[in-house]
Amino acid sequence: MSAPSSLSLRLRIWRQRQDEPGGRFLSYPLTDLSPDLSLLEALDRLNQQLLLAGERPVSFDHDCREGICGSCGFLINGQAHGPRSGTALCQLYLREFSDGQSLTLEPWRARAFPLIQDLVVDRSALDRLLMAGGYVSINIGSAPEANALSVAREQAAQAFDAASCIGCGACVAACPNASASLFVAAKLAHLELLPQGQPEAQQRSLRMREQMAAEGFGACGNQLECSAVCPKEIPSSLISRMNHLARG
Ligand code: FES
Structure with missing residues (x-):
């Protein structure tokens, strides 16, 4: 059976102004949509109609x-970034949905991510986690010769994979405890796996974990929903690595 050349969707969207204490879902029908449009382009279309x-x-x-x-991210029918695994919301196309389907769009729900408006939340808590320790502060002088500091290929690849975290907050939104453990674990791993990041590994881990609690993120309950929704497929094994580092 060939794919439909156009489809209709009903978008149920959380609407809440910044100055409103509560919000509500409003429904918007959209018709004659190309399956090759992204969901964000469908929202652009809706916004043109609303304007x-x-x-x-x-x-x-x-x-x-x-x-x-x-930057992008909200829940689609309860799933962070929608139904396609390993995919950020902005890369989600309407061909993933069926003609006539109803999609419920709502913002990340987490105490540490206060709502700004509609589908936008304040994720600056993640920035503050980075400010607490997500960097290397030792003086390493000028840029060394590239081959002077050898790093095993496997280790470099693991560090690179951990560094692919884009900080969207989906891991927090998907976690029943709204924990930022996967985010913090990825930042710790990508620094600690490289020689320059190792001298400060313990203090960095302590400062970031303390900041995580101060921001109101919950503790990891080993549900591993975080990894399942991560658009960069950051593995949950990095959380075990973080806990191991915390135990010294
Ligand atoms: S807008 Fe989706 S990752 Fe940049």
């Missing part, structure tokens, strides 16, 4: 639309 009708457009975060920056 033409004199209504407030839907607020949602986005920037690169290439799965790189981590």
Whole structure:
């Protein structure tokens, strides 16, 4: 059976102004959509219609639309970034959905991510976690000769994979405890796996974990929902690595 050349969707979207104490879902039918449109492009289309009708457009975060920056993200039918695994929301196309389907779009729900408006939440708590320790502060002088510091290939590959975290916050949104453990574990691993990051590994781990608690993120309950929704497929084994580092 060939794929439909156009489809209709009903978007149920959480609407809440910044100054409103509560919100509600409003439904918007969209018709004649190309399956090759991204979901964010469908929202662009909806916003054009709302503006033409004199209504407030839907607020949602986005920037690169290439799965790189981590700006996009909300729940689609309860799933962070939607139904396609290993895919950031901005890379999700309407061909993933069926004609006539109803999609419920709502913002990340986590105490550490206060709502700004509609589908946009304040994720600056993740920035503060990085400010608490997600860096190397030792003085290493000028840039060394590239071959002077050898790093095993496997180790370099693991560090690179951990560094692919884009900080979208999906791991927090998917976790029943709203824990940022996968985010912190990825940042710790990508630094600690490389020689320059090793001298400060213990203090960095302590400071970031203390900040995680101060921001209101919960503890890891080993549900591993975080890894399942991560658009960069950061493995949950990094959380074990973080806990191992914490025990010294
Ligand atoms: S908009 Fe940059 S990752 Fe989605």
